[in-house]
Amino acid sequence: MYLVLYCHNIGMTDFSHFESEDFDKEDGYTVRGKWPNEQAFRAYLTKEFGDMSEFTVIDLIAKGQAAEALSQDELMALANEC
Numbered sequence: 184m185y186l187v188l189y190c191h192n193i194g195m196t197d198f199s200h201f202e203s204e205d206f207d208k209e210d211g212y213t214v215r216g217k218w219p220n221e222q223a224f225r226a227y228l229t230k231e232f233g234d235m236s237e238f239t240v241i242d243l244i245a246k247g248q249a250a251e252a253l254s255q256d257e258l259m260a261l262a263n264e265c
Contacts, residue, residue: 185262186238188228189250190221198224198244206258239265 184204191197196217203211218224221244228235241261243250253261 184238185241185258186232186235187241187243187250187258188224189243190247191215191251193247195221200228202238206255206262208255241265 184202185206187201187203187206189199189201191199196219197215198218198221199213199215201211201213218227232238239262241258243253243261246253
């Protein structure tokens with residue numbers, strides 16, 4: 184199972200996580216929300232998922248909105264690098 188993390192805005196308050204087995208947007212589960220900063224978002228993830236050891240975490244926060252345009256194949260390539 185993969186957990187993809189990304190941010191949508193320059194102010195670093197609009198974050199999402201996408202939970203998926205194969206990066207199919209129709210079959211995955213996305214949660215998007217506002218947190219005051221990246222640290223608060225990461226604290227939420229720890230509370231929600233624990234140590235996240237059951238996931239391959241792909242952290243796209245540094246890519247910002249560009250992360251939304253990544254294809255299924257591009258995400259798989261990133262996952263293989265993890």
